[in-house]
Amino acid sequence: NVKANKGRRFEFYDKEINTLSIQKYELQNKLRNALSNQEFVLHYQPQMNMATNQIVGLEALIRWNSANGMVPPASFIAIAEESNLIIPLGEWVLENACEFGKKLATLGYQTPIAVNLSMLQFKSPYIGDLLQSILTKTNLPPELLELEITEGILMDNEDECESILSQFHAMGIQISIDDFGTGYSSLSYLKKFAVDKIKIDRSFIKGIPHYDNGTIAKVIIELAGNFNLQVIAEGVETPEQIDFLLKNNCHIAQGFYYAKPLDEDELLAFMEKSKRDNG
Numbered sequence: 471n472v473k474a475n476k477g478r479r480f481e482f483y484d485k486e487i488n489t490l491s492i493q494k495y496e497l498q499n500k501l502r503n504a505l506s507n508q509e510f511v512l513h514y515q516p517q518m519n520m521a522t523n524q525i526v527g528l529e530a531l532i533r534w535n536s537a538n539g540m541v542p543p544a545s546f547i548a549i550a551e552e553s554n555l556i557i558p559l560g561e562w563v564l565e566n567a568c569e570f571g572k573k574l575a576t577l578g579y580q581t582p583i584a585v586n587l588s589m590l591q592f593k594s595p596y597i598g599d600l601l602q603s604i605l606t607k608t609n610l611p612p613e614l615l616e617l618e619i620t621e622g623i624l625m626d627n628e629d630e631c632e633s634i635l636s637q638f639h640a641m642g643i644q645i646s647i648d649d650f651g652t653g654y655s656s657l658s659y660l661k662k663f664a665v666d667k668i669k670i671d672r673s674f675i676k677g678i679p680h681y682d683n684g685t686i687a688k689v690i691i692e693l694a695g696n697f698n699l700q701v702i703a704e705g706v707e708t709p710e711q712i713d714f715l716l717k718n719n720c721h722i723a724q725g726f727y728y729a730k731p732l733d734e735d736e737l738l739a740f741m742e743k744s745k746r747d748n749g
């Protein structure tokens with residue numbers, strides 16, 4: 471046994487793994503408690519029509535409002551996925567986002583809300599029933615709900631993915647591909663699957679126009695056009711990026727240039743201001 475022969479080294483390695491799994495286990499417990507203590511919140515980032523400055527959509531983004539401050543999703547989504555906690559957590563996100571979408575609609579803002587769906591949720595045999603029951607319960611018109619999935623989710627078992635996506639579509643829900651261009655999937659799914667929108671990953675927007683001539687962004691915009699898909703640029707931070715995107719036929723953007731993800735009150739203020747500015 472090679473490992474055993476390494477003696478002390480192996481012991482050390484084993485201990486480290488142990489510490490790691492204890493930390494993970496503790497974080498999983500904390501997340502579970504946080505969920506039952508209602509410590510999660512959704513922030514909403516506006517999606518803008520760059521030509522008209524109108525708000526055309528919102529993305530719901532989860533944060534953990536912990537005793538030690540606001541924790542970003544990068545610090546806990548992966549752990550929640552590993553421990554299956556993403557199922558109840560994702561359910562909480564869907565229900566709260568739909569509830570808020572309905573509230574906005576009641577206030578006169580018919581703005582679609584995009585929710586990120588993780589692989590486990592997408593593949594759950596109950597996802598269709600869950601979505602239907604949340605739409606019924608919150609009374610949100612299904613066309614105001616959009617689900618964001620990554621290319622990775624569509625990689626295995628095409629038939630299964632196709633039937634799940636058609637089910638969403640039959641319910642009237644919109645589908646968008648998040649972080650487009652960063653996955654390894656074949657592009658053939660664009661013609662096979664019921665998809666409405668692609669989101670150009672932030673990494674392809676970042677250098678425009680200085681360190682990068684925007685070649686990949688241009689190709690993605692053209693691809694979207696050929697498949698009759700809407701296209702949205704993620705991570706737009708500068709007026710130069712906006713000029714470039716508009717010139718190249720991409721009209722929708724989400725990024726810090728317009729707004730960071732906002733809490734409900736901040737978002738309402740942003741929407742009111744935007745309505746006033748647009749007359």
Ligand code: C2E
Nearest residue numbers: 531532542543544563586587588705706707724725726727
């Ligand atoms: P994402 O879905 O690609 O969300 C966009 C991320 O980009 C958000 O980070 C947003 O704050 C950030 N962003 C937007 N505009 C800009 C910009 O102009 N510059 C920069 N530097 N960043 C920008 P956030 O909120 O930290 O979320 C990170 C990721 O966590 C999300 O990426 C998504 O994959 C995941 N996530 C967030 N909420 C949920 C959720 O409810 N469920 C699941 N499964 N995943 C979630």
Ligand code: MG
Nearest residue numbers: 529586618648
């Ligand atoms: Mg997203």
Ligand code: MG
Nearest residue numbers: 648649669704
């Ligand atoms: Mg993204």
Ligand code: MG
Nearest residue numbers: 620648649671
């Ligand atoms: Mg992402």
